[in-house]
Amino acid sequence: MTRVLIIRMLGLGDVFCIGIPALRLLRKQWPDAQFGFLTFASGGEAIALEPGLDDVIVLPKGGWPNDILPAIGAFAALAEKIVAARYNVVYNLDTWFMPCFMARLLKDAGMDLRGNFTRCSVRDLAHRAATGTLLADDVRFPVRYMDSTFPNMPAWHSGPWWQTHPGAGAYPSFYINHCCGINGTVDGRLDVPPDLAFREQAGGRRIIALAPHSRTQNRKYPFSEDVRALLEKHGFMTWVGFDGSIPLRDTIARLKVTDLLVSVASSPQWMAAAAGCPVLMIPGPVPPEVLGADVTAPRQLPCQYCMQEDCIEDLQFKCMRVPPDVVADLAVKFLGRCG
Missing domain, CATH: 3.40.50 (Rossmann fold)
Known part of the structure; x- marks a missing residue:
């Protein structure tokens, strides 16, 4: 064989x-x-x-x-x-x-x-x-x-x-x-049972996960706690835990009952795709066309989509500094459209 x-x-x-x-x-x-x-x-x-x-x-x-x-x-x-x-x-x-x-x-x-x-x-x-x-x-x-x-x-x-x-x-x-020339529909969705108990914890609230950090400085979002506070003020249940503290199977199971992931350009985005969870992307230096997220935070700088690990304009990646109210409003509007 x-x-x-x-x-x-x-x-x-x-x-x-x-x-x-x-x-x-x-x-x-x-x-x-x-x-x-x-x-x-x-x-x-x-x-x-x-x-x-x-x-x-x-x-x-x-x-x-x-x-x-x-x-x-x-x-x-x-x-x-x-x-x-x-x-x-x-x-x-x-x-x-x-x-x-x-x-x-x-x-x-x-x-x-x-x-x-x-x-x-x-x-x-x-x-x-x-x-x-x-x-x-x-x-x-x-x-x-x-x-x-x-x-x-x-x-x-x-x-x-x-x-x-x-x-x-x-x-x-x-x-x-x-x-690679490997033809066919690219499908990474995983058959992991949803975490229905986690959904019950929400008590009827919509659930939003946040993954604001990456292994590199150019993809770290500095206002995640502010965004989380705003989302919770809007009545959402929020959660974090993409640091390896939660087993991957449990993470996918949670994402299956999560209504939206707010993420930077890092692995949680692809975990969400595997779970069928929509993504609101804070792209930083990564062009939105590369990421294919459901909704993307607005561009912050003309030089933004440089795909570099070092800031080419020495601006300390100001492109990652999307105001927290903008991110929260995008989440609210997206979930409002989704019903």
Whole structure:
């Protein structure tokens, strides 16, 4: 029997919006195959919500060293494990450097590797890492290191794809359908039972969740407590808890009975999509076309949609400082339209 491995390690949101939908589409292409999935840390908790996988490999958080030489060793060992598992086909849908390096090892070992891998040889990479000639940008920016068997993958990292491919849809559809060439409807909705007890706690009030923080400074909303107070004054029940304190299954179950998620551009948005929960987005530097949210806070600055982690105008990401009354009013109006 054909054995297929899918790799999507980072980030958690990408396991929800890329890994799971792509897995479903590839299952249609390989209806008789056994499927495995390789992910990282909390991605294992996410992929566990998708039934029917024959094998799940989870690299624990401590198994991905920060320093390049130990990381090379860790991912080389992981590649050996994959080779030993005798997969017939490996799809690397990841774009981060170390998964692409591992994919290059698998490709060089003779495996049928489809997707992304490092452009430079393993020997050259090891030499540059050992001699200190491997620059930080060489492993930070995919355009510097990534090659792919997918012909359209350069469209993802070579410019503002939301402008050059305006009809491609939001990020998941663009990446899966166009860049990877995996055709079909992108569907990441999960069959997790709703948390009806949580709905009962609301006592008939509409429920709004807030996810105002991200791992990077450029996507942190500073007025979340003000927004929460305003929403509660309007009579909504609110909740937070996207920091890992609530198990992912319970989070999805809560989102299934939540009427709206107010979020920054981060993984909770894709959790909400998996639960069928509408999203009000505070996009900051991320163009709304990339995110595909149900409603988006208004633009704050001309330079806003720069897609940069460092503020290009040295404005300390004022684009994230949407007034709290504006966010609250958008939520009230959206839910009013929804009935």
